[in-house]
Amino acid sequence: MKKKSLGLLLTALLVAVLAGCSAESNDKVKLAYVAWDSEIASTNVVKEVLESKLGVNVEMLQVDAGPMWAGVADGSADAMVAAWLPGTHASYLEKYGNDIEDLGVNLNGTKVGLAVPAYMNIQSIEDLKSAETGAELDHKIIGIEPGAGIMTTTEKAIESYGLGDYTLVESSSAAMAQELQKAYNNNKPIVVTGWTPHWMFANMDLRYLEDPKNVYGGDEQIHTMVRKGLKDDMPKVYKFLDQFEWTPEDMAEVMVQIQGGKSPEEAAKAWVESNPDKVATWTAGIE
Template identity: 75%
Template sequence: MKKKTWGILMLILLVAVAAGCSSNSSKGNPKVKLAYVAWDSEIASTNVVKEVLESKLGATVEMLQVDAGPMWAGIADGSADGMVAAWLPGTHASYLEKYGKDIEDLGPNLEGTKTGLAIPAYMDIQSIEDLKNADVAKSLNHQIIGIEPGAGIMTTSQKAVDAYGLSEYTLLESSSAAMAQELQKAYADNQPIVVTAWTPHWMFANMDLKYLEDPKGIYGGAEQIHTMVRKGLKDDMPGVYQFLDQFQWTAEDMAQVMVDIQGGMSPEDAAKVWVSEHEEQVNGWITGIE
């Protein structure tokens, strides 16, 4: 009888210890998975979030680089904890419709973003409709330089091609980095080029660019970047959840990080510099976290 009682007591003790370890791992030293797409804006924001989580909250962060669709799917199925890269209401509308019921939207972390087709300011056209001009189309080699095929802006840009009757154009799939390189090369040689673009982005700080007017409103108006987290994060990692809920910055903030990265600094170092130089703002993000 005593042996049986002792065995039960040991079992209870082991369960309590296991529960305590689980609590410590989720709250005291959380392991966080952040999903992101390798767009310059999201590289900047995700690295800043990672730096704050690790340096201020003692977390261990794994950054998961994926395409836009898998990013949303990962939050929905719980294989990632969160992301700060949801462009709404337009660019990622299809992903929100597909996955929205399975994720938690913490609201905007950055206001006043914009997407569209951009050109160097030295080009003498003003509207997407001007791309139909035969001479303009020839000068552009009938190409619009795009980014990753899964990106929302590529879906919207294809709609723009159809809506404006640009059937002679090819919307080229590439990557964010390749698009920016092509733009820099054309800009340096004063050559015509049209690219899929968004702000904030370092290329608008480094080059004199302009958006083509969009009279049909295909790209919509100003957008926001939202923070999305998996369901259950609030219970599993309350401190992480609260920080992500309170994380908010400006296009100017993001641009500082992007410009440093473009200037040769690693994303990790650029994030560390920004966080160290914005202590008051960062403290506001972690206010009230125990």
């Protein structure tokens, strides 16, 4: 009887261990992201690695920047790899930072500001005050989604540089890029809210306008943020996200493929398959 009881106990323990090992794979990881070309690229790559290498189910939640931060803070999303700091998302970090775990930088060398085609004869945001330049641009700055950090900063730039006769046009990341490409193809003047990395800098000869008042700040980084408790609930997902780090050149490869006609999923899969060594560093030590 003792042997039988011991055998049943060991069997029960084995079942419990196996259940614990497989539970994380069966759980669904919710990744929040904003519909910027850069974050579509990064989030799809993260999804591809989680699913193809770690066997984890992933749900992607496309939202605006505010709800993205709020979702991770309140636990309705598990993670994001799209926190632009220290400047662009500073207000969200101040509001939600105590309720989120920052896993650190996943990409260095980002930049935000106002961008123009290189053929335009202006160098600085100050130059936008020229009556001639204002007329050429119809006193419009083409922006992206309302509520995005770069839109808030651009509103401050309009005030700081005395550009009160300009309108910051709300649209979307995709619509802004389309307007820019259309103007570029026709050699027309245009100024847009820009950021790097972005495929538009690879496909067009653009430059940032100088920002002597430093409204947009210097170079930024993109951070990975996760909900509190993820480390205990999904340790291998947490470890992978903690180890995820790549370069602007890596991200640009994915963005250019998407802009060239591949779906985000196809581009992410192709990049992951072409970069096994880098992916291996992200999954190192995960069983």
